[in-house]
Amino acid sequence: MTQPGAQALPRIPAGRRQPFHSSWQVKLLALLVAAYAVYALGQLDFSYDRFIRGLDNGARFLSRMFPPSYKNWDQLLTGFIESMEIAVLATFFGVLLSLPIAILGARNLMPAWATWPARLIVTLCRAFNPVIVAIVFIKAVGFGALAGVLALVVASIGFVGKLFMEAIEEISMKQIEAVRATGAPFLSVVTYGVLPQVIGRLVGFCTYQLDANLRNSTMVGIVGAGGIGGALFAAFQRFEYDFVLAILITIIAVVLLGEFASNYVKRIFHV
């Protein structure tokens, strides 16, 4: 005779009773990271004493920044106009060059012999910080805005090129197939099948890149590649901290303005 209670639960092997995985590899990795952080702090002479003294210096530095001084406003204006020009030119040429590179690099449109060189170019463009690229271009074309523009064109290709390539790889191939089936040449497949599917996102990338270039253009000036960064660095060296603050405030204002502008552009294009 079978009783209801006799229907025992099936025996589960001990190893499977644990509801969650616990991996010793993850624990070991966390331990190693923590140990390395402590070691690196010691190596870099990062002590509590220095930290406290640093805070003190920082406070004195900040107090010397107030009130911001706009008496050199003409220097500020020239610097910003140049920065703006660097950002716009770099975005324009950067995006223009990104388009063919991204199409060549998209694995759903192109064979391997085209994709890997295009991907290599994009990876190289992303490999270095714009400041380092700017230093290289200063050696090549001399001090000034041209080096800044070239450095940011490279950065733009690295960023827009990569994102655009990924956007193209996500498009619906059904639409491409239909355009191909009409006997359209490749360039027409691109303009009628590929671009309509990605144009909205491309506008988004461009505005984002303009925003990034505006910020970066203030930075490449520090190494002598034109724009407001040069004035900022000079002011630091002359200990004109009140002018430094004036420049910093203006940079914040310009970046915010850039953000509003890109939102506005996105609204026009319905993205």
Added chain:
Amino acid sequence: MAVVLSIKGLTKSYKPGVPVLKGIDLDFEERGLTAIIGSSGTGKSTLIRIINRLVDPSDGSILFKGLELSSIEGRHLREARRRIGMVFQEYNLVERLSVMENLLTGRLGYVSPMNAWRRKFPPEDVAHALELLDVIGLADFAHQRADSLSGGQRQRVGIARALMQRPEILLADEPTSSLDPKTSVEIMDLLKSQGVNNGIPVVVNIHDVELARRFADRIVGMTGGRVVFDGPPDQLSDDHLKLIYGGEGWLQ
């Protein structure tokens, strides 16, 4: 009637040793609607896509008005594709383009990329597009974006796009599978009448046996990558359907 398209010994394997098509021999004459029926995965779609080389055949010959399609590449392939209209199951319209732009896509094979980019099409193409919009009953939709249309409307645009090519044969890969029964009948009606009016053969893959019987002049039944029935609809018996789809419970 003259044979327009002649397929001989056609095989296709996506993976080596696993053939999807195992030697297809079919001739299509210059008129009439042929329905290809068969269960899913039996190679109907592959067969129709091999004709305009959206899929490459493994072996065999596809002779289209004296032109061997199975081996051409590049410009010759594009020129051959211009002469073959294709309608897709999921319409495959370019969603963000307008209805008019989608129709003119059918002329891309004849217009230079530069002129296509600048939307400069010959006036007779634009006139033809407007005419076709009337035929498919979407005259007021020229400037609407394709993604704002209903399924039936999209498929009509898909058919109009294929007709814009002034094709010499019209292929349709499951054109009614995503549509309701009433719209399906309308789409089949449109395919049939356009084939007759333009004097071109129409080849349609279709799941729905009743629709096939109603509209086709000829039915080709496929199973397991082979043709097992080829004849007029009134000769298609229940025994044939059992052979094509397997089992019989579904017939009652």
